[in-house]
Structures are given as structure tokens and as C-alpha cells.
Amino acid sequence: MRVSSKPEKARTIANPVIPGFHPDPSVCRVGDDYYLACSSFEYFPGVPVFHSRDLVHWTQIGNALDRPSQLRLPLGTPSSGGVYAPTLRHHDGLFWLIVTNVSADGNLLFTATDPAGPWSDPVRLPGVHGIDPDLAWDEDGACWCTTAGVGQVRIDPRTGETFGPRRRLWSGSPGAKAPEAPHLYRIGDHWYLLIAEGGTERCHSVSIARGRTPTGPFEPCPANPILTHRGTDHPLQNTGHADLVQAPDGSWWMVLLAVRPGGGSPGWHVLGRETCLAPVAWVDGWPVVGELSASMPAPAWPLVPRAAAPDRDDFGSSELAPFWVSLRHRPAEVCTTGERPGWLTLRARGGSLDESDATFVGRRQQHLSCRVRALVDAADGRGGLAVRLDERHHYDIETSAGEVRVMARIGPAKTVLASRPASPGPVVLRIETAAAHTPDDARTGPDTVTLGVEEPDGAFVELAALDGRYLSTEVAGGFTGRVIGMFAGGGSVHFDWFAYEPADR
Numbered sequence: 001m002r003v004s005s006k007p008e009k010a011r012t013i014a015n016p017v018i019p020g021f022h023p024d025p026s027v028c029r030v031g032d033d034y035y036l037a038c039s040s041f042e043y044f045p046g047v048p049v050f051h052s053r054d055l056v057h058w059t060q061i062g063n064a065l066d067r068p069s070q071l072r073l074p075l076g077t078p079s080s081g082g083v084y085a086p087t088l089r090h091h092d093g094l095f096w097l098i099v100t101n102v103s104a105d106g107n108l109l110f111t112a113t114d115p116a117g118p119w120s121d122p123v124r125l126p127g128v129h130g131i132d133p134d135l136a137w138d139e140d141g142a143c144w145c146t147t148a149g150v151g152q153v154r155i156d157p158r159t160g161e162t163f164g165p166r167r168r169l170w171s172g173s174p175g176a177k178a179p180e181a182p183h184l185y186r187i188g189d190h191w192y193l194l195i196a197e198g199g200t201e202r203c204h205s206v207s208i209a210r211g212r213t214p215t216g217p218f219e220p221c222p223a224n225p226i227l228t229h230r231g232t233d234h235p236l237q238n239t240g241h242a243d244l245v246q247a248p249d250g251s252w253w254m255v256l257l258a259v260r261p262g263g264g265s266p267g268w269h270v271l272g273r274e275t276c277l278a279p280v281a282w283v284d285g286w287p288v289v290g291e292l293s294a295s296m297p298a299p300a301w302p303l304v305p306r307a308a309a310p311d312r313d314d315f316g317s318s319e320l321a322p323f324w325v326s327l328r329h330r331p332a333e334v335c336t337t338g339e340r341p342g343w344l345t346l347r348a349r350g351g352s353l354d355e356s357d358a359t360f361v362g363r364r365q366q367h368l369s370c371r372v373r374a375l376v377d378a379a380d381g382r383g384g385l386a387v388r389l390d391e392r393h394h395y396d397i398e399t400s401a402g403e404v405r406v407m408a409r410i411g412p413a414k415t416v417l418a419s420r421p422a423s424p425g426p427v428v429l430r431i432e433t434a435a436a437h438t439p440d441d442a443r444t445g446p447d448t449v450t451l452g453v454e455e456p457d458g459a460f461v462e463l464a465a466l467d468g469r470y471l472s473t474e475v476a477g478g479f480t481g482r483v484i485g486m487f488a489g490g491g492s493v494h495f496d497w498f499a500y501e502p503a504d505r
């Protein structure tokens with residue numbers, strides 16, 4: 001761990017450590033550097049990769065799957081299909097990443113010398129069945145691939161060949177559904193098999209078993225689940241899908257996913273499943289998870305704050321920053337900075353955001369309350385800003401032909417909620433989300449999403465204020481969270497800048 005000369009102020013950290021839709025975190029450490037990868041589903045590029053020096057502050061350094069030879073998301077790929085649950089490891093001088101593309105190619109393995117990329121083309125694993133693949137190497141160099149269920153097969157990670165049938169290892173705690181997210185580690189004299197169970201909703205939990213060999217037999221921890229927030233009023237819920245890492249000082253840490261439900265009953269989470277951090281102690285050869293909260297004691301070492309993703313993009317570079325994602329196609333196939341220097345132009349491929357080939361380029365909403373603004377020129381088409389959960393759940397504000405209108409798609413219903421004439425030329429569109437405070441009414445939604453336009457003097461003209469619950473995972477279903485961004489519903493739409501302004505940083 002690098003020692004900073006600056007005295008430290010805060011000795012608490014905020015969870016989630018990577019806010020917004022960043023589920024299924026997998027972490028590894030090389031020297032003083034930690035790397036972490038997450039699921040990405042129907043979005044392109046896939047598998048965001050982060051770097052940290054302190055486990056608390058993370059910077060996105062790239063996306064592992066950033067070209068079509070690595071990531072196929074055919075048009076039929078449903079939202080919450082695509083890329084699930086990576087495992088990221090460092091072994092033998094290389095970074096190894098294994099993921100499942102549930103919509104196209106099954107389990108795939110990639111390598112890189114630099115986790116920022118480029119990553120290799122995939123090695124296919126047709127003999128590895130099941131989602132949530134893990135990689136572990138034993139003392140003899142054999143590579144074990146363990147998947148949800150929980151089962152295991154030996155593989156040659158360089159060729160994708162499998163040896164022998166898949167063997168069932170453990171089905172988790174009696175009665176618990178969905179044993180998944182396995183990670184296998186050699187720690188001391190044992191092999192530990194960490195899993196998630198109970199489903200990725202409110203009953204999500206983390207359990208562990210141990211054995212003398214990587215193939216078992218495995219003895220469950222008597223204290224299972226070693227982590228769950230089910231049945232509590234903890235602000236972080238659905239805790240599960242964890243991975244372990246040891247710091248250079250010998251301490252152990254867990255990264256995991258959790259959600260932050262808002263509003264009344266039953267609670268709605270809108271930012272997807274987010275990456276959190278918790279300390280781990282070892283007692284009698286079993287891990288004990290320490291405090292996991294929205295504000296919790298910091299690790300013992302100096303914190304190394306990092307630059308967060310910039311709040312504003314002026315589209316001055318031909319390369320898009322790594323946090324921008326599009327739907328099913330590479331961003332380069334739907335947008336360019338080459339048409340008007342200093343502007344991003346989106347070219348509509350399909351029609352509206354209701355369709356699977358919608359033209360949408362966005363970034364994850366990472367704060368419960370935030371404001372997004374953009375200067376939009378729709379002289380050559382129709383488009384604007386949208387908050388998207390999936391094809392059936394999005395709020396849009398668009399401009400074309402001298403008009404601005406707000407639309408909502410909620411399940412099977414779609415309606416234009418408001419419109420107003422727009423003066424010729426570019427217009428600043430704005431979307432704000434404001435988290436609800438303690439509700440007086442149990443039916444209060446998690447937040448309010450307000451859509452409108454800015455007058456030339458900056459005054460905000462609100463066109464519609466909508467309950468945010470309809471853009472929550474509890475309503476829409478699936479595994480993702482909100483993404484806010486730009487869309488083109490017809491022709492070409494130009495964006496001079498896009499600002500994402502957190503209100504609750």
C-alpha cells in the first residue's frame with residue numbers, strides 16, 4: 001500500500017464504493033493495485049473495469065469487452081440478457097476474465113497484460129455449463145471452473161477444453177434458492193467456496209463452505225449465511241454476490257452488491273445493484289463479515305482519492321469516455337464526433353426507445369438525486385434525453401420541428417404527457433431526479449423525475465414531474481438500473497455538451 005504524506009481527514013467511507021448499476025463485482029489485487037469488474041447486460045461496451053489503490057476510491061479504466069469480436073449482443077438480446085457476472089483474476093503474469101454472454105456465446109474467457117485493455121479475443125468454453133463462472137488454479141497448475149448450481153469442471157483456460165464431467169460441489173444452505181456466484185480460494189490450509197444464495201432480491205445472502213482440496217468435499221460454515229440484510233431495515237438491501245481480497249497489510253475485504261431501496265412499502269431501488277465494500281475477519285478458520293453500512297470505518301491505510309468520472313462532456317475528443325454505453329451496438333456505430341467538431345451526433349438506427357435497436361448513448365445514474373442537462377440541436381432529426389430502465393420503462397424529453405415533448409413508457413402504456421413550442425435552434429433539455437424524504441404515506445415512490453427545458457437565461461420550465469417507481473427494478477424486473485442519456489428517435493440529433501450533476505455526492 002502506498003503511503004501518502006498528506007494527513008487524513010475522514011476516517012469513514014461511503015458505501016456503495018461504486019454507486020450506480022455495477023453488480024456482481026469481482027476483484028483481484030496485484031501488488032498495491034486492485035482491479036474490479038462488473039456485469040453489463042445489454043449495454044456495449046461490456047464489463048466495466050475499475051482500478052483502486054485503497055479499495056474505497058475506484059476509477060473506471062476501461063471496458064474489457066469493447067469490440068464486436070468479443071461481445072455479440074444480437075438484436076433479440078433482451079434487456080437484462082447479455083453479459084452476466086465476471087470473475088477477474090491475476091495468475092501467471094496475466095489478467096484472466098471469465099464471463100457468461102447468456103444471449104449469444106455462453107461462457108467466454110479473455111486475457112490481458114493490462115486490465116485497462118486491450119483484452120484478447122474470447123476463448124469459448126462450450127463444455128462449461130451454468131452462469132457465474134469462477135476460475136481458480138491449484139498447486140499443480142490445474143484450472144478449476146466453478147459455476148452456479150454449484151458445479152465444477154477442470155478446464156484448459158488457454159484452449160477452452162474441458163476434462164471430465166461437471167461435478168456437483170454444493171447446493172448451498174438447505175432450502176435456500178439459487179446457489180450462485182461461486183468463488184473458490186486457497187486460504188491457509190483450506191479451499192474456501194464462497195457463494196450467494198436466496199436469489200438476488202431481498203433474501204440475497206452470502207454463504208461459505210470449506211474443504212481440503214479444490215474439488216471438495218466441502219463443509220458448510222456453521223454460521224451461514226455469513227452476510228445477509230434480509231428482514232432488516234438496513235438502508236443497504238439485497239446484499240450478496242461477493243468476492244474476497246486480501247490487502248497488503250494482511251487484512252481481508254469483501255466486495256459485494258447491494259441496493260438502496262427508497263420510498264414507502266415495499267421500497268423501490270432505481271440505481272440497480274451497486275458495488276459495496278465490507279471488512280472481513282477470520283475466526284476459527286471462517287470469515288466473519290464486519291460492518292457494512294452507508295458510512296462505515298475506513299480501512300487502516302491512507303485513502304487515495306481518485307478523480308471521479310467528469311460531470312460534463314463537451315465531446316472534444318473523438319474517443320468517448322469509458323463510462324458511455326449504448327444498446328447492443330458499439331457507440332461508434334450509432335454516434336460520432338466527426339460530423340460536427342465539438343458535438344456528438346447520434347444517428348437513429350431504429351425508432352423509439354421502445355425498440356430493441358433504439359439509438360441511445362448514456363451513463364449510469366449514480367446518485368439518488370442528480371440533474372442531467374444537454375444542449376440539443378434536432379434540426380436534422382428528433383431526439384433528446386431519456387432515463388432508461390429498459391424498453392418498456394423510460395421517461396423521455398425530446399425535441400423536433402419546433403416542439404419539445406415529454407413522453408413516458410410504463411409497461412404497455414405510452415403517452416405524451418406534455419409539450420410546448422420551442423424556438424428555432426438548439427435547446428437545453430433537463431432531467432432532474434430528487435429522492436423522496438421519509439414518506440408520510442407508505443405508498444410514496446422512491447423519487448421524482450422532473451423533465452423540462454431551460455430558457456436562455458437558465459430558468460427551468462418544468463413540463464412533467466413523474467413518480468420514479470416506474471423506473472425501478474421492482475417494477476421493471478431484471479438485473480439492471482437506470483441509465484440516463486441521449487437518444488435519437490429519427491434522423492440525426494446533435495449534442496454540444498452533456499452534464500451530469502450529482503446533488504448528493
Ligand code: 6LW
Nearest residue numbers: 084085180181200241479
Ligand atoms: C448473476 C447472479 C446474480 O449472474 O444475478 O446477484 C445474476 N446475482 O449471480 C445477474 O447479475
